Amino acid sequence: MLDITDLNAYYGESHALKNVRMRVPKGEVVIIVGPNGHGKSTLLKSICGLVDKVQGQVAWNGEDITHLGTAKIVNMGITYIAENRELFPYMSVRDNLKLGAYSRRAKANEKKNEEWVAELFPKLVERRNQLSSTMSGGEAKMLAIARGLMSDADLLCIDEPALGLQPSYRTDIFRIIQEISKQGKTVLLVEQNIPQLFEMADRLYIMDEGCLSFKGGKEDALSDDQLKEILFGM
């Protein structure tokens, strides 16, 4: 269970997150929507220790992880899957995946996760010797998700997986997130391009100019006017 209280984040002068409060119970799928550049990615990055200047508290299973540093946070079972992928360009698919299992925690379950990833992403197995920089955008995105799964995380913070991809990949991403959730893993997702995802979401949040507001479970949320406007332009 992830518990965030009064989290503030800054990039230089700009105040990117303002007193964010949030709760992500174990095993749920939680989606954050909102306009671009309003702090959705910053929230995911702050949870994973990737933002230098943060105040407030992020607690994971009751333990304060706010200033632990990414390496330790990853080892505690939280991983960030970046919107712009952040792969190792001159390494093969296989080595990228191998590095995904860098932490001690992941090493212990590397075999099992490798099999799972191979099952979910058969294409990556075919291309295991290809350099990641020579892959198409969609394939690279799949590799980034696969690398995240190799970390053996319990909480996956996935940042706009469908952004910039052709529609056919959206079905794949939807299927993969379903599979991840089925394994009992918790998913914190920033994504508003895949309508089916809202059907499986347990909770919805809106991020607006660095402020996060809770919109309840999907039934309440989908009748919310602000949410309707963002999602469907109504």
Place this chain on the structure above:
Amino acid sequence: MFFEIIDVFISGLINGSVYSLMAVGLTLVYGVTKAFNFAYGSFYVLGGYFAWLLLVRYGVPGGYLTVIVTAVPFFFVIGFLSEKILIAPLRRYGDWEMKVMMLTLGLSLFMDYSFQSVFGPRVKSIPSFTEDIFEFGDFVILHQDIAIFTVSICCMLGLRWVLNNTRIGMAVMATAQNPVGAQIVGIPKDFIYAATFAISTILAGMGGILLCQKNLINPMGGSDIMIKAWVITAFGGMGSIRGSLYAAFILGMLEAFVGWYFGMMYVQIATLTLLLVTLAVRPKGLLGRE
């Protein structure tokens, strides 16, 4: 004539192998931390004095074998601590890459003058691995040359193996290719920076142990080596290990042949001309990526 050319070729090969060792260490640090270590040449000189202390001053048993085996942990620790104590604190500031360069430049001056006061201003020599030679008629190869070549190649292969097969080596490569990506998968960046610096210090120290057998140990000799290693790094492409490797052998050969044909005074000119022409045509160097 024929034997002479072979002779020159071999000395080019030997120089190239040691230069590659030196340059790869320098380019590794640049590739991973994007900061340039100007004290690199002084660590090379320290390698020379390390061998001198063990072999000449204290006469340790085991000779060069002991020197090489102890040099690896010694230089790892020296490099690791230098990074942790001197360089890591700078990384909190904005343009720390520039500050690192200034600091290592200062460190190199400090080390050079310390060598002078501790070991005296005169050059020192260390014994050769061996005085034996191979003879085929007119044609002579020193065993020492073969040994230097072999040790450098072994160091390079060792480094390659470490980078491609060990957990820490892969983490170093990952950090060089994408520092944010490395952080995301849980690689501790600060540790990797220090480890990379330490590995490169080992290479510089090894270079000193090997090359000072031929070139004597000069307390101020670090800057010459530094310039050479820097030229190779820029020529091969900053941050590209393979590029440095090719560049080291090309420059080693160039030096040997220009020195033999035109005279030693033209060596430096030829080297720098090659560098300038390469950078004018291909600013990123032979195999540079950006």
